[in-house]
Amino acid sequence: MRLDVVTIFPEYLEPLNVSLVGKARARGQLDVRVHDLREWTHDKHNTVDDTPYGGGPGMVMKPEPWGEALDAVIDSQEGDPVIVVPTPSGKPFTQQLAVELSEKPWLVFTPARYEGIDRRVIEEYGDRVDVREVSIGDYVLAGGEAPVLVMVEAIARLLPGVLGNSASHQDDSFAPGAMADLLEGPVYTKPPEWRGRGIPEVLLSGHHGKIARWRRDEAFRRTDRNRPDLIERADPAAFDKKDRET
Numbered sequence: 001m002r003l004d005v006v007t008i009f010p011e012y013l014e015p016l017n018v019s020l021v022g023k024a025r026a027r028g029q030l031d032v033r034v035h036d037l038r039e040w041t042h043d044k045h046n047t048v049d050d051t052p053y054g055g056g057p058g059m060v061m062k063p064e065p066w067g068e069a070l071d072a073v074i075d076s077q078e079g080d081p082v083i084v085v086p087t088p089s090g091k092p093f094t095q096q097l098a099v100e101l102s103e104k105p106w107l108v109f110t111p112a113r114y115e116g117i118d119r120r121v122i123e124e125y126g127d128r129v130d131v132r133e134v135s136i137g138d139y140v141l142a143g144g145e146a147p148v149l150v151m152v153e154a155i156a157r158l159l160p161g162v163l164g165n166s167a168s169h170q171d172d173s174f175a176p177g178a179m180a181d182l183l184e185g186p187v188y189t190k191p192p193e194w195r196g197r198g199i200p201e202v203l204l205s206g207h208h209g210k211i212a213r214w215r216r217d218e219a220f221r222r223t224d225r226n227r228p229d230l231i232e233r234a235d236p237a238a239f240d241k242k243d244r245e246t
């Protein structure tokens, strides 16, 4: 997969050089290219913003630099990318969308600043390629770079071979299957006792069926406590079926 990011803060994307994404890049599983939007400005001050038509607070990102940058990035490669535009007014970024985007060969992220990008940029590229306006949550950030880090991590970990053998996204929260739409339950590791606190007996029993049931029950309990909205979505039939199998 190829990922391009166009930003006025390239240094904000340094975390894409470390950990899971950094290793995937080093192994050649991910081709990540970060571009400084100001490369496509031509004035002395490298201006990327201007006052909003119609008045109002803040500044708006000018269309010209974005148009030149996106033309340069898109013309650099065969095929069409999906352009992902982080914005507080976008569709929710969900595990399902992460899965969908992880199956695309090429993503171009356009994190903006100020009050966002001149609308005509979204319209221009929306006429040419698949453009997705995406929100990572119901809170307002100062720009789109943090959302790009979040989305790239969620997407990269789904790519084949990126998560080591010892880890898996099969049982992720929100992944399809019997644990679909449930939050993860509690996890434990050695030592068997820590500050007078032990381990739930069932986890030491070696009885895989009981362990699986306990984990599902704990996931249900935690989901009911923290995200009751997800309980309506959970498929009880999946639990019945799974129980019969164990």
Ligand SMILES: Nc1cc(-c2ccc3ccn(Cc4ccccn4)c3c2)[nH]n1
Residues within 6 Å of the ligand: 086, 087, 088, 089, 111, 112, 113, 114, 115, 116, 134, 135, 136, 137, 138, 139, 140, 141, 142, 143, 144, 145, 147
């Ligand atoms: N889930 C999200 C995404 C964002 C986000 C993403 C990109 C930009 C570019 C600028 N801003 C600031 C801003 C503030 C007010 C209205 C519009 N934009 C962004 C905020 N906030 N929360």
